[in-house]
Amino acid sequence: MPSFGDVPGKGRYRCVICDFEFEIKDGEELELCPLCEGATFEKVD
Numbered sequence: 001m002p003s004f005g006d007v008p009g010k011g012r013y014r015c016v017i018c019d020f021e022f023e024i025k026d027g028e029e030l031e032l033c034p035l036c037e038g039a040t041f042e043k044v045d
């Protein structure tokens, strides 16, 4: 699973703890979730 600090590529991701969704671009790092400070995410298809 993509985690805090990973650079998983552009797309939409969701925090596995609170379901907050966000998008990142190619080359961007995953930040901690702004709502719950969760560090683990899953890609949203």
Ligand SMILES: [Zn+2]
Pocket (backbone or CB within 6 Å): 015, 016, 017, 018, 019, 020, 033, 034, 035, 036, 037, 038
């Ligand atoms: Zn969260």
